[in-house]
Amino acid sequence: MRGTNRKSDRAAMLLVWVLLAVASPVHAVTVGLGVFGGENLPLAQEDNDPGPQWGIRVPVHAVSNVTFEPFFAIADGGRHEETFGGTTYDRIGFNVLSYGAIAAWGRMGLGSGFPVFPYVGIGSYRLAREGAEARTELGYSAGVGYAYALPVGFALQARSEVVVVPTDETSRRFVNLNVGVQFRFHPVP
Numbered sequence: 679m680r681g682t683n684r685k686s687d688r689a690a691m692l693l694v695w696v697l698l699a700v701a702s703p704v705h706a707v708t709v710g711l712g713v714f715g716g717e718n719l720p721l722a723q724e725d726n727d728p729g730p731q732w733g734i735r736v737p738v739h740a741v742s743n744v745t746f747e748p749f750f751a752i753a754d755g756g757r758h759e760e761t762f763g764g765t766t767y768d769r770i771g772f773n774v775l776s777y778g779a780i781a782a783w784g785r786m787g788l789g790s791g792f793p794v795f796p797y798v799g800i801g802s803y804r805l806a807r808e809g810a811e812a813r814t815e816l817g818y819s820a821g822v823g824y825a826y827a828l829p830v831g832f833a834l835q836a837r838s839e840v841v842v843v844p845t846d847e848t849s850r851r852f853v854n855l856n857v858g859v860q861f862r863f864h865p866v867p
Contacts, residue, residue: 708739708785709863712835716856718753718774721840723850726771727756731854733776737786745786745795750777753852755807772850775804776817776841786825786835786860796822803843805850817843821854831862 712735720726733751740746755771778801785791799819806812821839828834835858843850 710737710786710833710860711735711863712737712833712858712860714751714835714837714856714858716837716854718755719853719855720755720771721851721853727758729754729756729771731856735858735860737782737860739785743783745782745784746779747782747786747797748777748779749799749801751775753854770808772805772807774852775806776801778802778817780819782823784825786823786833793825793827794822795825796820797839799839803841803850805843813845815843815845817841819854827862833860833862834858835860 713733714735715730715732717728718731719728731751731753733749735747735749737745737747751774753774753776755773758769758771760767760769778799780797780799782795782797784795786795797820801817801819802814803817804812804814819839819841821837823835823837826834837854837856837858839854841852841854843852
């Protein structure tokens with residue numbers, strides 16, 4: 679696998695997990711488990727088409743006004759038709775396997791509060807397609823979400839985010855639009 683700087687990638691991911699582990703709770707920790715699905719839309723990529731995205735999230739609200747959320751996601755780059763010399767070829771887009779964490783300003787449906795939450799994230803993104811070498815790179819995301827908390831411990835969410843995965847000379851950019859549901863476990867004192 680090729681990557682930018684494997685040591686700095688690992689150090690950044692380690693920093694995220696250490697921050698999650700040492701977050702000093704001011705109140706009870708609330709943990710959730712969520713699933714989501716939606717659309718992965720490539721930006722300025724002529725060799726990729728839109729495709730589905732799905733995954734799981736584990737939101738942890740341990741610090742006042744901030745929620746940390748590890749995630750795992752899979753996206754399909756769709757099929758893309760290209761014409762070379764009068765012949766049309768059907769090309770498969772990138773399959774993206776990602777994991778990492780986000781930090782959101784708000785409770786993300788884990789309790790009462792303003793339902794809109796901005797967030798930023800960092801993660802490992804594996805880009806693979808038929809006929810090309812798979813690459814694993816460090817990527818960054820920023821987005822906004824809306825959570826509607828239900829009284830029975832569930833919350834419905836809708837999110838929109840931009841993901842940038844720098845590569846050697848350029849970057850791969852995506853917009854992810856998804857909806858999901860999460861279950862809120864009882865707070866842990």
